Amino acid sequence: MDKFTLGLKLPTDPRWTNIAEKKIVDILIDHAYCEQKATSSCISLIVQYPERTELVEMLIPVVAEEWDHFKRVLEKLRNRGFSLGKQRTDEYVNKLYKMMKKGGSRDEQLVEKLLINALIEARSCERFKRLSENLADEDLKQFYYELMVTEAGHYKNFLKLSKMYMPEDYVINRWADLLKEEAEIMKSLELRSDRIH
Secondary structure (H helix, E strand, O other): OOOOOOOOOOOOOOHHHHHHHOOHHHHHHHHHHHHHHHHHHHHHHHHHOOOOHHHHHHHHHHHHHHHHHHHHHHHHHHHOOOOOOOOOOOHHHHHHHHOOOOOOOHHHHHHHHHHHHHHHHHHHHHHHHHHHHHOOOHHHHHHHHHHHHHHHHHHHHHHHHHHHHOOHHHHHHHHHHHHHHHHHHHHHOOOOOOOOO
């Protein structure tokens, strides 16, 4: 298995990169907001679970990296003569949040949040891989390659943390279920040229 597919059950439609390239400014705007939301999500986990020392220590660098990505995406926009546009609804992420189990222990709820974050990172990584391999713009190809590698690391962090707070068998089984559900979500979504997800 390609290490940058990260177990996803449904690969991105190959046509996505071609149509995304035609609206690369829209992709960059959406990407900027994805990085901002990733930063906020990690900060939220730290605030909600401050007693989880391993989580706090592992996510502090992720916060810094995600915010740096946000700044770098803004720079790519500015270099092309554009600014940050309006945020759009992220239908993909909203559907992922609906998959989260309700109730359960505090640890179970934490693991749900960690696994959803892992899924978002995995799909982002897979999309960045597509862009890094297929864009004509060499600067953006290199940019997305660098981000692909970083996002893969974040994905691993979220899975590693999950196994600290629930038994490994539980995490493996829940992750397998979420991967199947994520594939169904991908099938249901329109192929958009102006979204990262």
